[in-house]
Amino acid sequence: MSLPEKAFPVSWDQFHRDARALAWRLAGLGIEWRGIVCITRGGLVPAAIICRELGIRMIETVCVASYHDYKAQGQLEVLKDVTPSMLENDGEGILIVDDLTDTGKTAAIVRAMMPKAHFATVYAKPKGRPLVDTYVTEVSQDTWIYFPWDMGFTYQKPISDHQGG
Numbered sequence: 001m002s003l004p005e006k007a008f009p010v011s012w013d014q015f016h017r018d019a020r021a022l023a024w025r026l027a028g029l030g031i032e033w034r035g036i037v038c039i040t041r042g043g044l045v046p047a048a049i050i051c052r053e054l055g056i057r058m059i060e061t062v063c064v065a066s067y068h069d070y071k072a073q074g075q076l077e078v079l080k081d082v083t084p085s086m087l088e089n090d091g092e093g094i095l096i097v098d099d100l101t102d103t104g105k106t107a108a109i110v111r112a113m114m115p116k117a118h119f120a121t122v123y124a125k126p127k128g129r130p131l132v133d134t135y136v137t138e139v140s141q142d143t144w145i146y147f148p149w150d151m152g153f154t155y156q157k158p159i160s161d162h163q164g165g
């Protein structure tokens, strides 16, 4: 298995804009949402922005973990299931939110819980894209997305140093 080599760093400002763009797309669908189910932990951040924009106040979580090591996916664990009221009518009217879909494994497990829910992510890689109904930006499979909550300020080498010039 090859690990993603390219980097796609995202600032707070960029993430806010992209999550708002996702909210605009979702608003355009004209669906009256029963509630949001966000996939922790990454889905908490876009869910906060989307529920504010769409006026949704019923927010639930499904707690899933898989990337225990940096860039490497391990065993997928559902740490907490979604509350039963979200599962009614196969999840119809429910908006599932995550920060991104990569291999699509997390999306597949949550979709199976609520097959009629609408699945939205801010970013999508090609393998995960078919599992998502609405997303904003696609990045290639060999790219790692660096989210602002995982980052700090560090010195950056000049580009010429990387080129060995």
Ligand SMILES: O=P(O)(O)OC[C@H]1O[C@H](OP(=O)(O)OP(=O)(O)O)[C@H](O)[C@@H]1O
Pocket: 039, 040, 041, 042, 043, 064, 065, 066, 067, 068, 073, 098, 099, 100, 101, 102, 103, 104, 105, 106, 107, 128
């Ligand atoms: O499409 P996949 O290959 O399944 O990967 C996507 C998932 O991986 C990350 O979560 P992670 O399991 O790292 O947990 P976190 O949200 O707590 O960071 C990300 O937030 C997605 O939920």
Ligand SMILES: [Mg+2]
Pocket: 039, 040, 041, 042, 043, 064, 098
């Ligand atoms: Mg996650």
